[in-house]
Amino acid sequence: MLSSPHPRAGPFPRGLAALSNGKDKERLTAVQRYVIGRVLLIVPTIIGVSLIVFVIMRMLPGDVAVAALGGGQGVSQEQIARYREQLGLDDPLPVQYAEWAGGLLRLDFGRSLLTGQSINEDITNRLPVTAELALGAILLSLVIALPTGILSAVYQDRPADYLIRLFSIAGLALPVFWIQTLVRNLLLPKYFDWIPPPGYARPWEDFLTNLEQMWLPVLILGYFQSAVISRLARSTMLDVLREDYIRTAWAKGLRGRAVIIRHAARNALLPVLTLAAVQLGVLLGGAAITESVFALPGIGRFVVDAINNRDYPVVQAIVMLVAAIYVLLNLAVDLLYGVIDPRVRLA
Amino acid sequence: MSTSALPAAGDLVISPRRAPRTLSATARFIRRKPLGAAGALLLLVVTITALFAPQIARFNRLEFHAADAYTEPNRTYWFGTDQNGRDIFSRVVWGARISLHVGALTVLFGTTFGLAFGLVSAYAGGKLDFWAQRVVDSFQAFPALFLALALTTALGRTITNVGIALAVVTWPAASRVIRSAVLSQKQMTYVEAARATGAGTMRILLRHLLPNVMSVFIVMATAALAQAILVEASLSFLGVGVPPPEPSWGLMLLEAQAKAVRAPWLAVFPGLAITVAVFGFNLFGDALRDFLDPRLRGR
Numbered sequence: 001m002l003s004s005p006h007p008r009a010g011p012f013p014r015g016l017a018a019l020s021n022g023k024d025k026e027r028l029t030a031v032q033r034y035v036i037g038r039v040l041l042i043v044p045t046i047i048g049v050s051l052i053v054f055v056i057m058r059m060l061p062g063d064v065a066v067a068a069l070g071g072g073q074g075v076s077q078e079q080i081a082r083y084r085e086q087l088g089l090d091d092p093l094p095v096q097y098a099e100w101a102g103g104l105l106r107l108d109f110g111r112s113l114l115t116g117q118s119i120n121e122d123i124t125n126r127l128p129v130t131a132e133l134a135l136g137a138i139l140l141s142l143v144i145a146l147p148t149g150i151l152s153a154v155y156q157d158r159p160a161d162y163l164i165r166l167f168s169i170a171g172l173a174l175p176v177f178w179i180q181t182l183v184r185n186l187l188l189p190k191y192f193d194w195i196p197p198p199g200y201a202r203p204w205e206d207f208l209t210n211l212e213q214m215w216l217p218v219l220i221l222g223y224f225q226s227a228v229i230s231r232l233a234r235s236t237m238l239d240v241l242r243e244d245y246i247r248t249a250w251a252k253g254l255r256g257r258a259v260i261i262r263h264a265a266r267n268a269l270l271p272v273l274t275l276a277a278v279q280l281g282v283l284l285g286g287a288a289i290t291e292s293v294f295a296l297p298g299i300g301r302f303v304v305d306a307i308n309n310r311d312y313p314v315v316q317a318i319v320m321l322v323a324a325i326y327v328l329l330n331l332a333v334d335l336l337y338g339v340i341d342p343r344v345r346l347a
Numbered sequence: 348m349s350t351s352a353l354p355a356a357g358d359l360v361i362s363p364r365r366a367p368r369t370l371s372a373t374a375r376f377i378r379r380k381p382l383g384a385a386g387a388l389l390l391l392v393v394t395i396t397a398l399f400a401p402q403i404a405r406f407n408r409l410e411f412h413a414a415d416a417y418t419e420p421n422r423t424y425w426f427g428t429d430q431n432g433r434d435i436f437s438r439v440v441w442g443a444r445i446s447l448h449v450g451a452l453t454v455l456f457g458t459t460f461g462l463a464f465g466l467v468s469a470y471a472g473g474k475l476d477f478w479a480q481r482v483v484d485s486f487q488a489f490p491a492l493f494l495a496l497a498l499t500t501a502l503g504r505t506i507t508n509v510g511i512a513l514a515v516v517t518w519p520a521a522s523r524v525i526r527s528a529v530l531s532q533k534q535m536t537y538v539e540a541a542r543a544t545g546a547g548t549m550r551i552l553l554r555h556l557l558p559n560v561m562s563v564f565i566v567m568a569t570a571a572l573a574q575a576i577l578v579e580a581s582l583s584f585l586g587v588g589v590p591p592p593e594p595s596w597g598l599m600l601l602e603a604q605a606k607a608v609r610a611p612w613l614a615v616f617p618g619l620a621i622t623v624a625v626f627g628f629n630l631f632g633d634a635l636r637d638f639l640d641p642r643l644r645g646r
Binding site: 047056059060282289307323 | 481484485488489490491493494497500501502503581585587597600605608614615617618621622625630
């Protein structure tokens with residue numbers, strides 16, 4: 001076949017024309033294969049998490065039946081044995097696992113061994129608290145970290161950079177619960193005669209109370225998260241600012257803001273957004289301390305209490321929920337990467 | 348050294364002239380990374396405090412002085428006393444020992460296991476690597492704080508068990524970092540050369556690959572120590588770490604919560620101690636990473 005001397009001179013633009021040949025069909029299949037493979041990887045991960053949590057919870061010493069029956073005082077051995085049987089605690093472990101996993105597939109997390117209450121209901125009540133805390137903190141951290149990270153890179157080794165780095169290193173070294181304790185239990189009551197009202201009011205029911213309860217924990221947690229994100233933003237910006245295309249952008253006379261925001265930041269911030277998404281997943285499982293200090297009834301504190309009470313189904317349910325959110329966030333980021341950055345898609 | 352005819356790059360890492368090189372490298376480190384050197388100094392202070400806690404502490408860490416309850420910091424009680432009149436300075440000093448004990452166990456078990464796991468997984472490749480990474484995925488998806496909490500509760504609340512629990516939390520991330528370092532190293536010509544000269548798997552792993560990922564390991568171990576100190580304090584702060592009356596810094600902060608207004612020193616000094624230790628490790632670790640990685644020099 002004769003090839004045209006002008007490859008672009010066909011009836012279609014190059015990209016569209018390319019779609020009709022076999023090579024691109026193969027590439028499309030490769031992308032699809034990647035997506036399917038990536039989605040399937042979730043399955044062994046989630047099964048792995050479920051096995052780990054199931055085994056660890058069975059390792060806990062003590063007996064939930066005794067705890068549920070008021071510590072076992074004034075209760076006969078037969079009553080405890082009957083209660084254990086009722087709860088299914090005497091079944092062989094594989095049977096217990098299969099029953100629990102079956103429930104998970106139907107999104108039925110079971111009931112708390114201690115209170116008998118539906119765990120789905122508990123999650124519905126408590127997840128919004130932790131979700132608001134984690135989402136608020138991550139959004140705030142991005143608001144702080146993106147400009148500071150970019151500025152720090154642009155003004156590398158100048159006073160602004162040192163100041164910002166000091167600010168973020170402090171965020172990494174100071175224990176979050178120390179600052180929270182100092183602010184919530186010392187600074188506010190002693191000097192302002194005010195502490196955030198305990199408990200949680202849903203924002204759509206009582207917005208002002210919600211704001212009173214949440215602004216401080218979100219502010220503190222947001223600052224600490226921004227420390228991690230700002231450091232990454234700085235380091236990826238530094239990498240990008242050394243690229244040839246940035247030098248080209250400067251050379252062709254573009255204004256500073258255009259080079260930094262449109263050319264550099266857009267490319268540098270992809271890993272930053274990835275980190276933010278991953279941190280969101282981490283925060284959902286790590287907000288127990290903040291919830292403790294500020295007396296917020298979120299899922300973190302719920303798990304801490306459940307572990308202490310050997311309330312297996314509650315711990316298993318929350319761990320699976322948080323792990324699933326974490327895994328899905330990672331998946332979303334991986335797949336979005338390809339959508340946002342064509343270099344990744346074509347690689 | 349390798350018995351092969353070809354000198355392998357991996358062997359060059361271990362030099363017979365180690366002592367003078369170590370000294371000059373230390374001097375270079377201090378000159379190039381003054382902040383890192385400051386971090387190292389902080390670490391030295393924390394380590395000496397931990398090692399010589401019985402000599403440095405002014406009172407028995409558990410001893411009650413009921414008459415001196417809630418004493419403000421003064422010449423006798425440098426950091427004041429708590430509700431039972433226990434000397435906070437002595438408790439903070441002993442707290443350093445607990446923190447470093449837990450940190451050392453975490454590195455000894457967690458990071459080292461991560462090193463071995465990552466090394467073997469990356470070198471073996473194929474199905475073994477695939478399934479090994481799924482195990483790592485599962486541990487990483489497990490919320491770290493909950494894992495540490497559940498394990499500490501399951502194993503029993505002792506300092507050693509907290510260290511073991513933190514090791515279980517730490518190893519997956521450590522193995523990931525080592526794995527990616529080994530993946531890039533195993534493509535290198537020196538590994539191919541070693542294999543061509545008949546070196547076995549164990550020899551390639553231990554004599555060639557291991558020395559070349561040691562710098563990554565050292566940096567990671569430093570970070571893991573800092574992280575372990577923080578997480579141990581967090582666990583104790585939640586009331587599920589080191590049991591009372593031992594003076595873990597986190598536990599001291601937990602106990603200070605309700606009394607912070609009356610006795611602010613109870614909340615100030617243990618937190619300050621955690622900050623100094625973690626800050627020291629972070630500064631040192633950052634500088635070490637930059638120092639060992641030529642691409643990051645000057646950042």
